[in-house]
Amino acid sequence: MALVGPHPAVADVRRAVREAVADLDPGDLVLAACSGGADSLALAAALGFVAPRAGLRSGLVTVDHQLQEGSEERAERVAGMAAGLGLGLAEVCTVTVGTAGGPEAAAREARYAALAETADRIGARAVLLGHTRDDQAETVLLGLARGSGPRSLSGMAAVSGRYRRPFLELPRRTTEDACRALALSPWDDPHNEDPRYTRVRVRRRILPVLVDELGPGIPEALARTARLAREDADALDQWADSAYQDCALSDIxxxxxxxxxxxxxxxxxxxxxxxxxxxxxxxxxxxxxxxxxxxxxxxxxxxxxxxxxxxxxxxxxxxxxxxxxxxxxxxxx
Incomplete structure (x- = not known):
């Protein structure tokens, strides 16, 4: 009888996480940042599978932004899924979102501050984030609209300090398929449908038009543009670092x-x-x-x-x- 492996989407997310943590040492603690949405839920499930086989300790951290009614209970439910996903610990971080830079930027700043504090406090070596290729495409379009140069067009880095994004080469549909295959029920954040947010308008209005008019490969092409722009920007930054040393006369x-x-x-x-x-x-x-x-x-x-x-x-x-x-x-x- 032929052996039946995991669903292809499940295999894809597990492979992505396995590659993302391959350089870590046995015993290192890795956290999955999980909101309960399909992307982060698939990420947490994949880490729960990969970590023990790689000799790693694992955990889940979820952030309660206190922006919606019932957010505290929802965060507790997400944290309560950790053990069932194979993760060793769970943390709930409650934050107060300010107003500087607009609601999206303020929420992002509060979220990353909470993730950093948690990782420092419990000694996590890495924090995994569930951004997908579609998120990367949206980020490139937002950077293009700002007109702020190749660094902005380079989007999100696969590795940035303690943060790692295993899914940047995977489309969002893969994480959704993985959740279905694993019988996981993601939470659909109503903010992801609110057109007051710029990213939501890009996701729901602008990117679909580009796909309809130019073809289904647009998200992949935009993500590829981000990768190439990042390589160029990194090279220019290295050149500039060297040139700065040559130009600087004094700092007194x-x-x-x-x-x-x-x-x-x-x-x-x-x-x-x-x-x-x-x-x-x-x-x-x-x-x-x-x-x-x-x-x-x-x-x-x-x-x-x-x-x-x-x-x-x-x-x-x-x-x-x-x-x-x-x-x-x-x-x-």
Missing amino acids: DGRLSLAVTALEGLPDAVRRRVLRRAAIAAGAPSGALSATHVLAVDRLVTHWRGQKAVDLPGGLSAVRRYGTLILAISPIA
């Missing part, structure tokens, strides 16, 4: 100085990365430093006409003096 008493002649010899993309890095090092908040700010500083290098200092976020100023670009928070005499 809050005054950071760069040699204009060294900056002038760099390609635009590298030079602007150097300037952005310098501005952040001098005290400009990274989240408030826009491409417009960087371009204004860049003109002090490439289109010098004796112009006055450029004001930057955080009370920072940039000015050119005698072949030197100076960035400082205090007034530049």
Whole structure:
């Protein structure tokens, strides 16, 4: 009699998780961030299968954002599924979502802060996130709409510090099929249908139009674009790191100085990365430093006409003096 293996979707999610944790040491603790949706539920189930076979300890962490009625009970139900999924422990993190940056950004910031605190507290080596290829495609479209360059188009990284995203090469339908095959009942978050959220509009309106008009391979093509853009952005960042060391003259008493002649010899993309890095090092908040700010500083290098200092976020100023670009928070005499 022929042996029957797991459903193909189940095999796919297990394989993805197995590859994502392959470099960890026996005894390491790995957490699955689980909201109860199909993506994260399939992730938690796959980790529950893979971890003991790899000699790893495993757990589930779920975040209660307190944004919906009954969220506390729902979070407890998700945590209560851990043992049945083969996971050794479960944590519920209750957060208060602020307003900075809009509801989506504020919820994301609160969620990642909770995941980081939990991982630190219980000594987790890695936290797995359930983002799929479809999520990556949506992220690329959102980055394209912001017009913020290749780093934004590069989407989410498969590995970013403690966070790992095993499903970035898998379509969302695979996680849904895996849940059905495992007789798991995902929770459908009503926020995922709320058109007030930008990502929901991209998911429900914009991406389907692209698929209808250009073909079903659009999500995969966008995810591939993210991977290629990330490789290019990483290479440019490495070049800029080296160039920054060559251009920096001093960093004394809050005054950071760069040699204009060294900056002038760099390609635009590298030079602007150097300037952005310098501005952040001098005290400009990274989240408030826009491409417009960087371009204004860049003109002090490439289109010098004796112009006055450029004001930057955080009370920072940039000015050119005698072949030197100076960035400082205090007034530049």
